[in-house]
Amino acid sequence: MVDLTRIMDDEVFMAFASYATIILSKMMLMSATTAFYRMTRKVFANPEDCVTFGKGENAKKYLRTDDRVERVRRAHLNDLENIVPFLGIGLLYSLSGPDLSTAILHFRLFVGARIYHTISYLTPLPQPNRGLSFFIGYGVTLSMAYRLLKNKLYL
Amino acid sequence: MVDLTRIMDDEVFMAFASYATIILSKMMLMSATTAFYRMTRKVFANPEDCVTFGKGENAKKYLRTDDRVERVRRAHLNDLENIVPFLGIGLLYSLSGPDLSTAILHFRLFVGARIYHTISYLTPLPQPNRGLSFFIGYGVTLSMAYRLLKNKLYL
Amino acid sequence: MVDLTRIMDDEVFMAFASYATIILSKMMLMSATTAFYRMTRKVFANPEDCVTFGKGENAKKYLRTDDRVERVRRAHLNDLENIVPFLGIGLLYSLSGPDLSTAILHFRLFVGARIYHTISYLTPLPQPNRGLSFFIGYGVTLSMAYRLLKNKLYL
Numbered sequence: 001m002v003d004l005t006r007i008m009d010d011e012v013f014m015a016f017a018s019y020a021t022i023i024l025s026k027m028m029l030m031s032a033t034t035a036f037y038r039m040t041r042k043v044f045a046n047p048e049d050c051v052t053f054g055k056g057e058n059a060k061k062y063l064r065t066d067d068r069v070e071r072v073r074r075a076h077l078n079d080l081e082n083i084v085p086f087l088g089i090g091l092l093y094s095l096s097g098p099d100l101s102t103a104i105l106h107f108r109l110f111v112g113a114r115i116y117h118t119i120s121y122l123t124p125l126p127q128p129n130r131g132l133s134f135f136i137g138y139g140v141t142l143s144m145a146y147r148l149l150k151n152k153l154y155l
Numbered sequence: 156m157v158d159l160t161r162i163m164d165d166e167v168f169m170a171f172a173s174y175a176t177i178i179l180s181k182m183m184l185m186s187a188t189t190a191f192y193r194m195t196r197k198v199f200a201n202p203e204d205c206v207t208f209g210k211g212e213n214a215k216k217y218l219r220t221d222d223r224v225e226r227v228r229r230a231h232l233n234d235l236e237n238i239v240p241f242l243g244i245g246l247l248y249s250l251s252g253p254d255l256s257t258a259i260l261h262f263r264l265f266v267g268a269r270i271y272h273t274i275s276y277l278t279p280l281p282q283p284n285r286g287l288s289f290f291i292g293y294g295v296t297l298s299m300a301y302r303l304l305k306n307k308l309y310l
Numbered sequence: 311m312v313d314l315t316r317i318m319d320d321e322v323f324m325a326f327a328s329y330a331t332i333i334l335s336k337m338m339l340m341s342a343t344t345a346f347y348r349m350t351r352k353v354f355a356n357p358e359d360c361v362t363f364g365k366g367e368n369a370k371k372y373l374r375t376d377d378r379v380e381r382v383r384r385a386h387l388n389d390l391e392n393i394v395p396f397l398g399i400g401l402l403y404s405l406s407g408p409d410l411s412t413a414i415l416h417f418r419l420f421v422g423a424r425i426y427h428t429i430s431y432l433t434p435l436p437q438p439n440r441g442l443s444f445f446i447g448y449g450v451t452l453s454m455a456y457r458l459l460k461n462k463l464y465l
Contacts, residue, residue: 011309014307014309015309015310017247017250017251017303017307017309018303018304018307018308018309018310019310020243020244020247021243021244021247021300021303021304022304024239024240024243024244024300025240025244025297025300027236027239027240028237028240028293028296028297030236031236031237031289031293045229046226046229046276046279048279048280048281048282048285049282051281051282052282071356074355074356076236077232077387080235080236080239080390081337081340081341081386081390082338082341083239084239084334084337084390084393084394084397085334085335085337085338087239087242087243087397088330088331088334088397089330089331089334089335091246091401092327092330092331095327096327108310121356124356124358125358126358126361127358127359127361127362130358134341138338138341141338142335142338145331145334145335148327148328148331149328149331149332152324152327152328153328154321154324154325154327154328155325155328155329166464169462169464170464170465172402172405172406172458172462172464173458173459173462173463173464173465174465175398175399175402176398176399176402176455176458176459177459179394179395179398179399179455180395180399180452180455182391182394182395183392183395183448183451183452185391186391186392186444186448200384201381201384201431201434203434203435203436203437203440204437206436206437207437231391232387235390235391235394238394239394242394242397242398246401263465
C-alpha cells in the first residue's frame with residue numbers, strides 16, 4: 001500500500017498545502033466579514049434574519065442592500081473566481097515535479113497578491129492597487145498552467 | 156510506477172472521497188432547483204430563455220427576479236463559498252495522515268451541517284437554524300486547517 | 311519516500327490534469343472578458359474604478375449595470391458552479407482507477423460542453439443550445455460521481 005502520509009514529505013506538496021490552507025482561511029474570513037457588516041449595519045437578505053429587530057412591516061425595512069456589504073460580497077466572489085483556479089492548477093502543478101524554489105515563488109506571490117487584493121478592495125485603496133494585485137495573482141496561476149501543459153499535456 | 160489505484164486503499168482518503176462526492180452532488184442539486192423554479196414560476200435572466208412563452212415585448216415581462224429563485228441562488232452561492240474551502244483543506248488534511256475516527260467525525264459533521272443548512276435556507280426555518288448549521292460547517296473546516304498548519308507548516 | 315513526480319506517469323491522472331487545466335484557464339478568461347466589457351462600456355461597480363473618467367458627481371454615472379457585463383458575470387458564475395464539482399469529483403474519480411478510455415471520454419465531453427456553453431451564453435445562441443451544453447456537463451459530472459460512489463463508498 002502506498003503510505004499516503006509520506007506524500008507530505010514532498011517539499012513542494014507541503015508548501016502548496018500550507019499556502020493553499022492559508023489563502024482558503026483568508027477567503028473564509030470574508031464570510032465572517034459579511035456577517036459582521038450585516039449585523040452591525042442591520043442589512044439583511046432574508047426576512048427570517050431580521051426577526052430580532054422587529055416584526056412584520058417593521059422588519060421589512062432591514063431587507064435592503066448596503067454599499068459596504070456589497071463591496072465585501074464582490075471581494076468574496078472575486079476570491080472564489082481566482083482561488084478555485086489556483087487550487088486546481090496549483091495542486092496539479094505541485095504534483096508535476098516542479099523546481100522547489102520556483103514553486104514556492106509562485107505560491108508566495110499568489111498568496112501575497114490576493115491578501116493585498118482584499119486590503120485594496122475593502123479599504124478601498126485607489127486604483128491601480130486592486131487591479132495590479134488582481135493581475136499578479138492571475139499571472140501566477142496562468143504561469144503554472146503554462147508550465148503544466150507544456151510538460152504534461154495529454155489529451 | 157506508483158499504483159494510483161492504491162491511494163483508494165487509504166481509509167481516510169476513501170472516506171474523504173465519499174463525503175466530498177456526496178456534498179458536491181448535493182450542491183449540484185441547487186442548479187436543478189434553480190432551473191425548476193425558473194421554469195415553474197416563469198422567471199428568467201436571459202431574453203433567449205423566455206422565447207417559448209412569448210415573442211418581443213410579451214417575452215420581456217418574464218425577465219424579472221423572484222424571491223424564491225433568489226433564495227435558492229443565495230443558498231447555492233453560500234454552498235460554493237463553504238464547500239470550496241472544505242474540498243481544498245479537506246483533501247490536504249486527508250493526505251496529512253490524520254486519525255481515522257477524527258477525520259470521519261470532521262467529514263460527517265460538515266456534510267450533515269451543510270445539508271441542514273440547505274434545508275434551513277430553502278424551507279425557510281427560523282433562525283438560528285441556518286446560522287448554527289453555517290457555523291458548524293465553518294468550524295469544522297477551520298479545525299482541519301488548524302491541524303494541517305500545526306503539523307505541516309512549510310512556508 | 312513516494313516519488314510524487316511519478317503520479318504524473320498515470321495516464322488517467324495526466325489526462326485529468328490536462329483537461330482540468332484547460333477548463334480552468336477558460337474560466338479565467340471570463341474575468342478578463344468582464345474587465346474588457348467594463349472598460350470599453352465604462353460600466354463599473356466601484357467608485358474608485360471610474361476616477362479616470364471623471365471626478366465626483368461626474369464619475370457616479372459610471373456606477374451602473376449593463377446587460378452585456380451581467381451576461382458575462384452570469385456565465386462566469388455558472389462556470390464556477392459547474393467546474394468546482396467537476397474538479398473535486400473528477401480528481402477523486404481519476405484516483406479510483408477508472409478505465410482510461412472511459413475517463414478520457416468523460417473529460418472530453420465535459421470540457422467540450424462547457425466551452426460550447428460559454429459560446430452559447432455570450433453570443434447568445436437561441437435555446438436549447440445553452441441548456442443542452444449545461445446538461446451534458448452536468449450529466450458527465452454525475453456519471454463520475456455515480457461510478458465513484460458505486461465502487462468506493464466508505465461512510
